[in-house]
Amino acid sequence: MDRHPVRLIVGDDLQRSRLTVFFRLLLVIPHALWFLLWSIVALLAAIANWVAVLATGRSPAGLHGHLSRYIRYSVHIGAYVMLAANPYPPFSGAAGAYPIDVEIDPPEPQRRWTALLRILLALPALALSSVLGNSLSSTSSTGFNLTASFGGGLVATTGILGWFASLATGRMPLGLRNAGAYGIGYQAQAMAYALCLTGRYPYSGPEPGAPCSPGSNGSGSSPALRPAQPAVHLSLDDDLRRSRLTVFFRPLLTVPYLVWLALWGLAAFVALLVAWVAGIVTGRIPAGLHGFLARYVRYSVHVHAFALLVANPFPGFGGAPGTYPVAIEIDGPVVQSRWRILLRGLLAVPAFILAGSIFSIGATAACLMWFVGSAKGRAPQGLRNAGAYGVRYAAETHAYALLLTQRYPYAGPEAGFAAAAGDALADGESAATATPGSGWQLP
DSSP states (O other): OOOSSSEEEEOOBOOOOOHHTTTTHHHHHHHHHHHHHHHHHHHHHHHHHHHHEEEEEESOHHHHHHHHHHHHHHHHHHHHHHHHOOOOOOOOOOOSSEEEEEEEOOOOOOOOHHHHHHHHHHHHHHHHHHHHHSSSOOOOOSSSSSSOOOOSSHHHHHHHHHHHHHHSSOOOOHHHHHHHHHHHHHHHHHHHHHTTSSSSSSOOSSSTTTTTTTGGGGGGGGGGGSSOOSEEEEEEESSBOHHHHHHTHHHHHHHHHHHHHHHHHHHHHHHHHHHHHHHHHHHOHHHHHHHHHHHHHHHHHHHHHHHTTTTTTTOOOSTTTTTSEEEEEOOOOOOOOOHHHHHHOOOOOOHHHHHHHHHHHHHHHHHHHHHHHHHHHHHHHHHHHHHHHHHHHHHHHHHHHSSOEHHHHHHHTTTTOOOOOOOOOSSSHHHHGOOOOOOEEEO
């Protein structure tokens, strides 16, 4: 993989102090005020840096260092307030001063014409950044906002759910931490590009080795910090090529599949009620009902992948295994805890809340891929993988809610990706050199 100039570093051990977690929003107020004041200075520095890049083709070292420290500080306080890390962050934005950090390479030559049009070119990345969710600093059309605000999206959702989990257990769930770190890391890349610190476009893919993925650092290599073996296996065999015609009409072409999925959902609901009663009585879902519901989840994956441009071919209407580039396998019925079956509807609520945020990432990526696919006949790999993240987590959530497994969905975006050698780390300038992905699969 090409080395991206902006890289996320995660050194967090998941331990959380219940006391500081409970008062986290109050404790961050001094940082919010300092960030507001710093943003005013950063605005002037950003304008000066933009003019300098236009004149010389390179960001001056002093301005580059100041703006890098500003971005790094936003990462630190964002990680703190949204519980991606535990210690109280310093006010300096110094490199290596916090468990969730970002590395930004020194100034490199940039193309003047891309710097001239930087705000326009950055709009897609900033749109995706806002959906991923910005913690304290909400990225705007200028690269940052002058007012400290707690944004929505994935980062905020993981922070809220993590707040309850951390208070109860004194520990941040690995999946929620990694999902929040993914959003924070992409925000840093989008800000760095918008502020002309780098000419490399942000990479939106969440796979390990990607610069904004928490799986690309040492903390993710410890067996204690790896997700448990999943009961839902999703694989993607896609060469990134897209038919311009079917991409252009994809919203219309998806309608028949959505109608059939809704009708199938009615039958699946009835099957779920029967399976729920049987599970409470016997502790196991009957094989026939399990197979029917698994086929329904598999078909929903096919439809979602087609609608979100994660794959190109038309899906069938039967949800048969091995018939679509986005393939899903669900382990067979096993003995489950009766009380978990009884309360499955309540237990699945947090997963559905998070699934909504993650699926919105896939929807935003699909909108951006629609423009690229219609023009170039090819899907950017990072956006494709971001959409696949939404499809994968939705499948795990449905499988859990439909009693197909009692393994709770894993929220981490890095699960299941096998980075292909030669994959490009940019959706923009290096897209011409990107190698088609060799696919990825949940272990």
